[in-house]
Amino acid sequence: MMKKSTISSVQGAPMYICIDIGGTAIKHGLASASGTLLQQGSTPTHAHEGGGPGIIRTVRRLIRQYIETKQENDQIAGIALSTAGMVDPVKGSIFYALPASIPDYTGTEWKKMLEAEFHLPCAVENDVNCAALGELWRGxxxxxxxxxxxxxxxxxxxxxxxxxxxxxxxxxxxxxxxxxxxxxxxxxxxxxxxxxxxxxxxxxxxxxxxxxxxxxxxxxxxxxxxxxxxxxxxxxxxxxxxxxxxxxxxxxxxxxxxxxxxxxxxxxxxxxxxxxxxxxxxxxxxxxxxxxxxxxxxxxxxxxxxxxxxx
Structure with a gap:
């Protein structure tokens, strides 16, 4: 489910696709460079049903949806990913995820995969680390x-x-x-x-x-x-x-x-x-x-x- 904010984007200003992968839900949104969420939604993770591969399919679908439905003059400038699991922020990959929480997720090369497919810069960080940065920046x-x-x-x-x-x-x-x-x-x-x-x-x-x-x-x-x-x-x-x-x-x-x-x-x-x-x-x-x-x-x-x- 996706909802639009009452705050409008400035046409031509850069916007960013934001994804937050948790064990229960995948939250997603489109944000301005100032950290204002312009659109946002949430979908079940289904971590145990689809594991890591299922999450990858869901995230790719969400990103395509944001790209395909953007306004003509809107500029999507990057993909920001927050995720459960232990993250190598330089490689943008999951170097360990507890199998009991998200099966088959260890080794997921998010940055490499998403940049190759969507030709947008991508950064990946652990979800608790992202929450800390978010609270420090805007909270x-x-x-x-x-x-x-x-x-x-x-x-x-x-x-x-x-x-x-x-x-x-x-x-x-x-x-x-x-x-x-x-x-x-x-x-x-x-x-x-x-x-x-x-x-x-x-x-x-x-x-x-x-x-x-x-x-x-x-x-x-x-x-x-x-x-x-x-x-x-x-x-x-x-x-x-x-x-x-x-x-x-x-x-x-x-x-x-x-x-x-x-x-x-x-x-x-x-x-x-x-x-x-x-x-x-x-x-x-x-x-x-x-x-x-x-x-x-x-x-x-x-x-x-x-x-x-x-x-």
Missing amino acids: AGRGCSSAFMMTIGTSIGGCAVYDGHIIHGSGCSAGEIAYMRVPGGRLHELASATRLVHDVAAAKGVEPKTLNGYKVFALAAAGDTDARQAIATLSGHIADAIGNVITVMQPEVVILGGGIMAQESVFRPLIEQNVSRQLPPAMYEHTRIAFATLGNDAGMIGALCHLLQTQ
């Missing part, structure tokens, strides 16, 4: 030059940005905070939405499948002590990770994204209180904690930012 981190973004969902993602550019590390896996050690174990074992639901289910003696994040926060709002304790515990683990990031990088802003982070009014006081207990004021007072504002558009906007940086 919660606007005006900052350094940031660390954490996405908290079924697992944990992270990205460090310094001087407006992603820190990739020597193996393109910098920022993978799911593997960070905090008191109690690895972060992805302790601080995900999945763990939150499991903790509440265990406390109540019910099956985790009978709960979800929405129900947990509804219980907490109604005064349920099990839900409130699980949220407080989760907040403590997230604060441990933020404290570690500040000691290493001290970015201007730490941005928290992902589904459950929409509960800013619940999490902010808990996380800020825990971070302030860990570090001396001279350290933590120079880093503000922000909550993501771009929602599902962050990946596409960040992918465009990455493409413009490469050009």
Whole structure:
């Protein structure tokens, strides 16, 4: 499904096709060079039905659709791709994707393939990295030059940005905070939405499948002590990770994204209180904690930012 924005494009001005490949949906859009989405839509990924080859077919079809339906004087200047999986941003390829998430996706040569077919410059980056760039450019981190973004969902993602550019590390896996050690174990074992639901289910003696994040926060709002304790515990683990990031990088802003982070009014006081207990004021007072504002558009906007940086 595709919808047009009420914002019109300037005829002849460059526009960019933006694609964000997730495990559940492929979001797509047409954007101006300033990061304004002029058209956008979403289609199911069908990751397990078609695997990597199926995703390739879908993305190629979407790109052709944008090219074929553009106005006569419109100029499409590039393809910006955000994707799940571990990405080599120079080659524009997927060097590893968890088979359980997207089968047969490892080794996909996006940049080489799309540039050969459509004769447009293409840039490819990991989806969490793109979300970080998007928030820094047009969202919660606007005006900052350094940031660390954490996405908290079924697992944990992270990205460090310094001087407006992603820190990739020597193996393109910098920022993978799911593997960070905090008191109690690895972060992805302790601080995900999945763990939150499991903790509440265990406390109540019910099956985790009978709960979800929405129900947990509804219980907490109604005064349920099990839900409130699980949220407080989760907040403590997230604060441990933020404290570690500040000691290493001290970015201007730490941005928290992902589904459950929409509960800013619940999490902010808990996380800020825990971070302030860990570090001396001279350290933590120079880093503000922000909550993501771009929602599902962050990946596409960040992918465009990455493409413009490469050009």
